Amino acid sequence: MAELGMVLDDLQVASSEAMRLPEKKRQIRPKGYTLPLELSKVPDFDELRLAIGRVTGEHETKSKKGGNRTKRLRLRIRWIGASGMSADSIATMLAHWDPSEEPTGDPKELSERVERARIRRRTKKAAPPKGQEKVPKTTATTERYIRDPEVIAWVLEEAAGNCESCGSPAPFRRADGEGFLEVHHVRPLGEGGPDIIENATACCPNCHRRLHHDPAKNTLRRKLIASINRLKDFQAKT
């Protein structure tokens, strides 16, 4: 309900005894919460449930034995998405509501879902995900660039085991003893950059990822071009 943006407008005790009281007297207010309550802003639902339990137990319709914490409650919920939906279809939707993100084979979709899942993990406690024992494959065709191995080989030989961006030696050696570096296109192929040595550089994995993901990647890119004679600044083609 919180994820759908529902708002708790009113909370009432609805036991058969309480239903004989006027509406005002049935209303209860959990301590520490103000109604209307945006459920998405509730940090801890166990705590809210306990607060509701406490105030329900203190309600004046308590049985002879004392506070009854299991009274029937009526919740009045406001939800903008309800327009055009029947009460039944809302009930069905809530019963089947699964807030976890589905696995996907689409890398862009995957990173969007990771972001949403991280926000959800930050905002509420949940058991660790079960993950997938059997990992399905997709046969979807993806477009790949056909790259020239001569360009990759030339750039790696030129770098001779040192990152062309930070100057450090490759962080580890491959099984064949070669220092591990990656070849990056200074103007990415996806932006129309050419697959030629003037647009290719050998970097350590950290620098490579930074060149793709650092918010200052354009500055890093310009520094790299300025520091290596071979590199030229190719414009992006859209």
Ligand SMILES: [Zn+2]
């Ligand atoms: Zn580096």
Ligand SMILES: [Zn+2]
């Ligand atoms: Zn790259």
